Structures are given as structure tokens and as C-alpha cells.
Amino acid sequence: MSENENSSLSSGKNGAVFMQKLRLFFVLFKNELMKLGAKKKYIVFFIIGTAICLINLGFKMLVKLISSGFSGGIMGNIFKTGSMTLSMLGFFTEIFIPFIAFLAASDLIGNEYQSGSIRALLIRPVSRTKIYFSKILAVFSVCVISFLGIYAVNLILDAITGNLSGADFVYSLSVYIIDVIPVLLTVLLAVFINCLCKSSGMSMFISIVVYAALKVGGIFIPSLSGLLFTGYTQWHSLWLGTSLPFTVILGKLMLIIGYATVLASGGYYIFLKSDF
């Protein structure tokens, strides 16, 4: 057999091994998503999110009705109340989605540590690396699905109330897509805390306290807000409608990558070294 044939055989084998590993990773990811899907609380939270949007819309209409001196009646004030997709964004990126992230991470990691069910995976022919990263991807996916679901609800409300134009749609979609990226940092923080605490209740509590502390810290110490990742929950403000120099944007991007690396590798190390 020639050297060329040998090397093509070897690369073919490596390719098959890689595909097998990839398949295994996606099976684990699918299983993690299925576990979250089996819990009704995520549907309940989505319904709560929808209800909050409807309440906000009702409140906006009421304000418009009062400010117009009740002229035009209810029907006349339903329309043109302002974009729901953008007015609700802050609440969802800063409170609602991080809460979903904490909840999902505590279900997939803290709760499995505590109940011992994580052993069902550890005794299988899968590496801890795949287990760890499939859990992160599943938690992030649930956040993305919830975020886009809420976006769809607001989009429908905007369409019904006549607040949606083609340009609005493109802009709001861009905003949501950009703002979903920093959610990954919240997910990594939650996963890190869960790996550290090894208990669902404790992890949930600490995650909320740490997140709130970082948020409040950024508000009361403005010089810190640029350094804390919680200050980037509305990341679109860096990219859309501003003219920040590229070097500033690059610096902030690096900061976020740095946070992601530290949190992901910290959690990974603890997960690898843990006894169950």
C-alpha cells in the first residue's frame, strides 16, 4: 500500500471517529433538551412571559386612553401604542431570561448532582467533556427558545396593534439576535455556580444573589458597569444605532470572550474533578 493510500485511509478513519463523537454529543444534547421539555414549568414560565406582555400592552393602552382624555374610545387607543418588541426587551434580557437560565442550569446540573441521576450518564461510554458541554448548550438553547418565543408573541401583538412595519421588523429581529449572545455568559455563570454548589436550591439562590449583586454593583459604581458582563445584557446598544470606534467594540468583545472562557473553564474543571 502506498503512502498516499495509507494517509487517506487514516484520514478516513479519523473522519469517522469525529463523526461518531459528534453524533454522541448531539444525542446527549437532545437528551438534555428532552429532560427540560419533560418539565412543565418551562411552559408555565412562557405563559407567564406572555401574560406580562399582555399586561404591558393593556397598561400602555390605558395610559394612551387617559392621556387622550378618553377621546376615540377603547378601539381608537388600541392602535399605535408603540413597539412592544423593544419596550419589553429590557425586562426579558435582564430579568426573565437570566431566571430561565438559572432554573434550567439548576435542573440539569444542581438537581442531577443532588439526586445522583447524573450517574446515569457518567457510567455510559461518554466523556465528561461531552456531558458538560451538552448541558451548557441545552441550557443556552432553552434560553434562546424562550427569548425568541417571547419575541414572536410581541411581534404578533405589534402586528395586531399596527405597530409593525418592515423596517421595525428587521431592526427588532437584529436586536433580539444580538442580545441573545450575552445570555450565554449568564448561562455559563449559572452552570459554574451549579458545579460549585452541587445542589439545585442552593445554586438557584446563589445564582440570583450573584447576578443581582453584579447588576446593582454596575448601577451604583458606574466605573464598574463597563467591566461587568451583566452590563452587556442589552448588547445591541453597542452595535445598532451607535458610532463607537471599532477598537472600543473589539475591547468589549474581548472582555465578553474573557468572561466566557473563565466561567466555562472554571465550571469544566470542577465538573471533571468532581466525585459523584
Next chain:
Amino acid sequence: MKVLEVDKISKLYKNGRGIKEFSFEIEEGDVVGLLGPNGSGKTTCMKIIGGICGADSGSVKIFGVDTEEDRETAMRDVGCLIELPAIYGYLSAKKQLMMMAQIYEDIDESRVDEVLKIVGLDMYKKDKAGRFSLGMKQRLGIAMALLSNPKLIILDEPINGLDIEGIVEIREIITALSEKGVTFLISSHIASELEKVCSKVAVVHQGELLSFENVDKALEFNPTLEEYFLSKIKEKRGSIIV
């Protein structure tokens, strides 16, 4: 053929308990019993072999593959039930077996139904595992261990929580599979139970592996495995009761 090679594994917990330099080898078709009192280190040894916890030192090879170096290959033909059955209480028995089956390329729904039937849970396959009794959870744990048609099965206290009928059934499963060449590592503190199914026995006491012997040889000078176990303890400590 060597199925399992345990070489000087040690693990010391913060409370001072653990295991010290365990070394033994298991050949294909062996049914090895780890016999020792509660807290002697049986589960720790199994946890290290199963990859649930890491050893401070030493190595474990399964089918010649080091579990630290290539865990995915080493564990491909291994089924485990270690300590409590690792189950998801909010999923049905069948759903969690299906979930685990997907990890293996050659395991399908018919195998899932088959193992549920083997352990007698086919009637309850749609029920959530969280509502199962201790014995049913144990049966589900055994089903999960059997799922992938493993060549090495590690069972930690497999008869925990089972009724007499369940104990007999598990014993029959072990015997039937070992006749087909499946290798077993079973831990128990009940000597009489191990005596019924094992071909080799390892006595574990206070984190030390006191002996590793063929059951036939162990019973040459002792009427039962219990007597053999007590003789080993006496040999070590000078007396049975501290």
C-alpha cells in the same frame, strides 16, 4: 482474556475512609463478588471502576483500555448499577431507557422493551420512575445496566430493596448471563447471596483488599463464604470482634 485490571487504586476521603491499593484482575466469564461490611470500600472501588469518582492513584483497564485515557472505548461494553439506581424520577421507565439507548448505535426500542420484560417492569413502563417503590427502582437500575448488552456488568448491592421473588429473579439473570460469557463484578455484604452466584470472591475490609480467591478454593476449608470472610478478618485483626 482479561476483562478488568485494577492496579493499585487508592482513594482517601476527607473523613479518613476510602480504599488502599486495591489490585485484582477479572477474566472473561468470571462472576466476582466483593464481600465486605458496610463502609468497607466496596462501593468506592466500584465507583472508581465505573468512572463516577476518580482515584488518588492507580489505574483501571477495561478490556485492555485505560479508563483515564479513553473512557468512551473502555466503557463501551460495560453496564453498571452503582450505589442507588441513577434514575430520572420525572421520566417514565421506558423514556429514560430510550434516552440511554440512543447513546449506543446498535440499541433500539425492541431491546428497551426486552430489558423491561427481563426485570419485570413491562407493566409499568409508562409510569414515572419517581413513583416507583425502592424495589422497582432497583429493577429499573438493573434494566439500565443490562440495556447495552454489556460484556462486563458491575452491580453494587443488586438485591437492595428487592423482595424474595425479586432476589431470585436477579440471581437467575446473573446465572443465565454468566453462562453466556458475561462477566460480573458484584458487591454485597450478604455472603450467602454471593456464594450462590459467584465463581470468585474478594474480601474487603476497612479499605483493604484482604483476599481474592476462587469460591471453590475458599470453601475447601470453610463450610460457607461467611466463615471464609470471618477467617480472613480474624487473620487480619487477630479476633473477629473489636
